[in-house]
Amino acid sequence: MNRTTTSSIITITDLTKDFGETRALRAVNLTVTRGEVVVLLGLSGSGKSTLLRHIDGLEMPTEGDVTVLGQSVRSLRPTALRSLRGRVAMIFQQFELVPSLTVVENVLTGALARVRGPRLGLSTWPKNLKQEALTHLDRVGLLHRAYNRADQLSGGQQQRVAIARALMQNPEVLLADEPVASLDPESSDVVMNLIREIAAERGLTVVCSLHQVDLALGWSDRIVGLRHGEVVLDTPTTGLSRDRAMEIYGHVSVSTSEFAAIESELSVAGAVGAGS
Numbered sequence: 001m002n003r004t005t006t007s008s009i010i011t012i013t014d015l016t017k018d019f020g021e022t023r024a025l026r027a028v029n030l031t032v033t034r035g036e037v038v039v040l041l042g043l044s045g046s047g048k049s050t051l052l053r054h055i056d057g058l059e060m061p062t063e064g065d066v067t068v069l070g071q072s073v074r075s076l077r078p079t080a081l082r083s084l085r086g087r088v089a090m091i092f093q094q095f096e097l098v099p100s101l102t103v104v105e106n107v108l109t110g111a112l113a114r115v116r117g118p119r120l121g122l123s124t125w126p127k128n129l130k131q132e133a134l135t136h137l138d139r140v141g142l143l144h145r146a147y148n149r150a151d152q153l154s155g156g157q158q159q160r161v162a163i164a165r166a167l168m169q170n171p172e173v174l175l176a177d178e179p180v181a182s183l184d185p186e187s188s189d190v191v192m193n194l195i196r197e198i199a200a201e202r203g204l205t206v207v208c209s210l211h212q213v214d215l216a217l218g219w220s221d222r223i224v225g226l227r228h229g230e231v232v233l234d235t236p237t238t239g240l241s242r243d244r245a246m247e248i249y250g251h252v253s254v255s256t257s258e259f260a261a262i263e264s265e266l267s268v269a270g271a272v273g274a275g276s
């Protein structure tokens with residue numbers, strides 16, 4: 001397999017992103033090396049998803065550049081961009097499974113780039129890919145649910161299916177956009193531990209956005225704090241105090257509605273911290 005050998009897997013240079021009048025990212029610089037597990041922390045609207053979407057080539061910079069696995073996303077033609085996106089897997093807060101399909105068929109959709117044409121029904125998938133999908137389901141502890149409809153599973157189980165689907169891409173980078181925001185503390189722990197274990201087993205580079213400070217402190221190698229689209233903290237997690245991490249959220253002039261959002265997020269962070 002054509003694995004990149006340089007240790008810098010993601011290089012973001014002076015990335016600015018505007019959506020109309022809204023500046024979502026402001027001159028962001030970030031380098032992520034192979035095997036790092038990085039958490040993006042910040043309030044709602046601070047730019048976490050926008051940053052992840054640039055790394056996945058789903059958004060193009062207004063200014064600056066994003067290089068992933070040695071390739072500048074700006075300079076890629078659509079085919080090359082699709083090929084790059086095949087090496088970068090993403091999981092989402094709402095899992096994004098097809099509810100009416102079986103679990104194993106959902107996992108197989110992670111291999112759509114490896115087959116020609118659409119697939120209608122399990123029998124139309126090559127045997128080797130079905131076997132691979134079952135192996136990934138076994139890894140996430142859900143082999144016994146392979147032939148259930150996806151919507152029969154709990155939220156935590158559905159996120160584990162989404163992880164198995166991501167593995168079907170045989171990715172080098174895993175992006176996770178608030179992967180546990182819809183889950184209870186116990187399921188959150190299961191999902192986050194699984195991501196860490198699988199990342200270590202496969203040498204995956206992980207960039208994950210989270211709202212929960214305590215979870216981020218216990219889970220990541222490095223924390224990057226965003227506020228109003230700017231990087232306000234970028235530091236190894238080891239030795240980082242909770243108070244220092246909380247400064248990401250502080251010293252901002254906020255409206256009443258933003259204040260309510262901060263209070264609600266901090267109470268979620270506290271609840272998760274207590275439960276984990």
Ligand SMILES: Nc1ncnc2c1ncn2[C@@H]1O[C@H](COP(=O)(O)OP(=O)(O)OP(=O)(O)O)[C@@H](O)[C@H]1O
Nearest residue numbers: 019022023024042043044045046047048049050051
């Ligand atoms: N497609 C879009 N069109 C217009 N504005 C957008 C778009 N995507 C994001 N934004 C704006 O960019 C800013 C950053 O949004 P983003 O979703 O990246 O933040 P976030 O930190 O991921 O928030 P959350 O934690 O709520 O997901 C926000 O002001 C948002 O409204």
